[in-house]
Amino acid sequence: MTRWKNPPISKSKRPSQLEKKLPRKQSRRNRRLSQSLPHKMMTSTLSLGELMPNDEPWEEEDPDALMKAQTKHDWISEPRFKKMFNEIEDGLQGVLGKGPFEWVDRRVFDAVFDRSTLLAIHKLMEKGDIETINYPIARGKEAHVFHATSSNGPVAVKIFHTTNAVFKGLAKYIDGDPRFEGLSGRHRKLVNIWVKKEFRNLRRLRKHGIRSPMPISYHKNVLIMELIGDKEASLRLRDVSIDEPYEVFLDLLEMTAVSWQKANLVHADLSEYNILWYDGEPWIIDVGQGVTNQHPHAEEFLVRDVTRLVKWINKQGFEAELAESMLRVLDEPVPDLPELPGGD
Known part of the structure; x- marks a missing residue:
């Protein structure tokens, strides 16, 4: 964790790295928030998704979007969440642009790491399923996949988006599946069902010897699985x-x-x-x-x-x-x- 220099800040007032990444004043809203992509961007992708190019940085956020993001993440400073973020901020160095993975992309952060997702990540870190989330290796309409580490080595963390537009038309893959009969409903519930569905499908495929990532754990919209590759994604x-x-x-x-x-x-x-x-x-x-x-x-x-x-x-x-x-x-x-x- 970065040590604070002059002026000193008391422990009770010290902001988390996550809070520091959020805009605080309107005068900062024109500051460029997009930086270069990770130094090693993998080339795997999700179904219906797009390749994350090595040479095209994200477009800079416009001021209106920046101000909306400020309001969107105000809850982070609430006392009941602050302790949680202090506990997991070291594990999120990659997505915060700190540590060995010197990149940060505000659009990725805003699109993926909402309150529900951060709470789910906190739960999985508490269980010991993951230690750090490092950098994105794939993106799609439904999810982002991140390179992450656990006590057993590299893993892949698939974070499903929670916006309503993402899962339009995907209910047909749940309705009609007898394993999930009567479970479709509002969007956030649908996303959680989708994660459980992928977890169970992976287990079933591997039971019958079909090469696919070994599922490790999941919680809400976050799925942890084996990284297919030697330290880097295939x-x-x-x-x-x-x-x-x-x-x-x-x-x-x-x-x-x-x-x-x-x-x-x-x-x-x-x-x-x-x-x-x-x-x-x-x-x-x-x-x-x-x-x-x-x-x-x-x-x-x-x-x-x-x-x-x-x-x-x-x-x-x-x-x-x-x-x-x-x-x-x-x-x-x-x-x-x-x-x-x-x-x-």
Whole structure:
């Protein structure tokens, strides 16, 4: 924690690092709040999301947005929250632009770290599931993913956005899933259900040996899972050159078939954008929208997933057929893959 110099501030009056990042007066509102992105920006992304570029800083906040942010975060100074922030501010050095990760992006902070999210992070830190949140590695319409650390090493922290606009149209992936029958409702509740859904889908996939991140913990809109990569996040399938792409295509078809026939799940948004390439093998990510094969649209989602895989392999110079690929997924016997840690 940074030591304060002259004039000294008593312990009871010392503001947290989080409070110092918030605007205090109108005279400061034109100050540039956007700085450069992290020194090491990863290239993985979320489904329906965008790549975070290395060379394009965020646009500067306009004055009106800045003043709104000031009002938005006034609650941080309330005594009941101040103690909590003093406890976790070291763990948030990355998102505050402190420590070894010399970056800060006000738009990311304002979009992601609202009161509910910070309370959820505090809870997970109290449980010992994470120690620090360092820098973003991916962003999407539904969530940001951050590189973080735990007592066991690097992890990925996926923070789902809590604004109403984010989850428009996603209720169809919950309504019709018998595991969550009658649970859809107001937006914040829907977000929490979505996190629980992704956690459970990951556990089910790993139970049946499908390569996907091991889920570790979750609370409200925050999900902690295994980081796929050696200290840094792996690249997406679309961003790598593969020596034997057709073998990878067959591997992906087999995983899709095992998911459908054994795990009774369909990803519902499978594509080269949410498959990571790690240690010479494809890994499935972003499974929050996955539904059981009892869902009324399950077969439609399955056809869409396989269609995208066929398009990917055909772009590599092959001529795969959708009909033949669907037969492989639906009818060919699939192996019993060994269960992966964290499966259930």
